[in-house]
Amino acid sequence: MIGRENPGFAQTVEACMRTRTARCHCGQLEIRCTGEPRKISLCHCTDCQRRTGSAFSVAVFFSRDRVGSARAVTRTFVRESARGFPVTFHFCGACGSNVFWEPQRLPDLVGVAIGAFADPDFPRPQQSVWTKDKHRWLELPHDMAVYELTPPPRRAQE
Numbered sequence: 001m002i003g004r005e006n007p008g009f010a011q012t013v014e015a016c017m018r019t020r021t022a023r024c025h026c027g028q029l030e031i032r033c034t035g036e037p038r039k040i041s042l043c044h045c046t047d048c049q050r051r052t053g054s055a056f057s058v059a060v061f062f063s064r065d066r067v068g069s070a071r072a073v074t075r076t077f078v079r080e081s082a083r084g085f086p087v088t089f090h091f092c093g094a095c096g097s098n099v100f101w102e103p104q105r106l107p108d109l110v111g112v113a114i115g116a117f118a119d120p121d122f123p124r125p126q127q128s129v130w131t132k133d134k135h136r137w138l139e140l141p142h143d144m145a146v147y148e149l150t151p152p153p154r155r156a157q158e
């Protein structure tokens with residue numbers, strides 16, 4: 001649209017508004033996230049351990065209006081978060097990868113699984129939550145914000 005008429009301007013916008021693709025294992029579920037994440041959070045809770053099959057999860061939160069182009073109809077699973085608000089997890093019905101989720105407590109945000117970007121250069125998490133359930137062998141970066149449970153609520157922002 002803008003790009004066709006004014007390629008120079010489009011390049012500038014593209015540099016500022018980087019688009020990243022998150023994709024399931026088989027490729028049938030794909031979403032595009034524009035711009036930079038609002039927050040990246042590493043979670044050690046036992047629900048995330050069971051959900052991912054890994055020792056922890058890393059959630060990349062984007063503003064809802066920056067996430068689009070869902071390629072396939074997803075299957076969903078709803079569970080309560082630690083604070084008692086439902087979270088809807090979207091996963092691929094073919095391969096089962098959990099690509100993104102919608103936390104009802106933070107309705108303007110969408111959580112995306114960092115691994116779905118398959119990008120070793122992806123920005124690192126700023127915080128680590130539920131560290132009481134952290135696997136003992138895992139060493140966290142010394143400058144990461146660490147919370148035994150969850151960070152205190154930020155009423156002004158979220």
Ligand SMILES: [Zn+2]
Binds near residue numbers: 029096
């Ligand atoms: Zn799939």
Ligand SMILES: [Zn+2]
Binds near residue numbers: 044046049057
């Ligand atoms: Zn968790």
